[in-house]
Amino acid sequence: MLARSERTRASILAAAETLFAERGFAETRLEDVAAAVGIRRASIVYYFADKPALYDAVLADVFGGLLARIEPVLKGAGALAERAITAVSTWIDYVAERPSTARILLREVADGRAGREPPLVRHTRAFHELIEHVLETGGNDASEVQLQVDAVHLASLVTGSTVFFIAALPALLPGEDFEPL
Numbered sequence: 214m215l216a217r218s219e220r221t222r223a224s225i226l227a228a229a230e231t232l233f234a235e236r237g238f239a240e241t242r243l244e245d246v247a248a249a250v251g252i253r254r255a256s257i258v259y260y261f262a263d264k265p266a267l268y269d270a271v272l273a274d275v276f277g278g279l280l281a282r283i284e285p286v287l288k289g290a291g292a293l294a295e296r297a298i299t300a301v302s303t304w305i306d307y308v309a310e311r312p313s314t315a316r317i318l319l320r321e322v323a324d325g326r327a328g329r330e331p332p333l334v335r336h337t338r339a340f341h342e343l344i345e346h347v348l349e350t351g352g353n354d355a356s357e358v359q360l361q362v363d364a365v366h367l368a369s370l371v372t373g374s375t376v377f378f379i380a381a382l383p384a385l386l387p388g389e390d391f392e393p394l
């Protein structure tokens with residue numbers, strides 16, 4: 214069982230994830246996160262120094278959870294093509310279970326704060342490195358072809374197409390029972 218402070222921290226992260234996904238970084242206030250959790254704003258500062266630190270922790274939680282699911286798939290046994298298909302399926306399942314992932318990605322790209330590296334870049338670097346490693350080492354079968362593909366472009370292509378599809382699905386299939394992102 215989690216200690217009270219761990220439960221409070223987890224509640225803050227969950228509320229912040231929802232609000233950042235709905236409103237974006239700039240429009241989310243610590244007061245709103247505190248109200249969603251049922252604590253005072255000052256209590257958030259006990260766990261996170263400021264709003265950028267909280268946002269960074271949300272991104273670490275969201276993308277750390279995704280990486281934990283995808284890494285064993287891509288580094289696992291089997292043909293590279295099979296692992297890639299399973300990784301894409303894993304990604305889609307993750308976004309379906311945690312729709313804030315797609316919302317945060319879209320908001321981060323749309324909001325793009327000039328003058329500094331977007332926080333998203335820091336949290337997706339591990340994915341690019343993983344994909345690069347898998348592409349460099351190829352498949353487990355020596356007969357598989359080495360691919361000369363840029364890892365960032367490949368990850369962006371898969372992410373962009375699936376996020377668009379997931380976000381656009383309710384509009385593309387009206388009348389179906391989909392929860393919009």
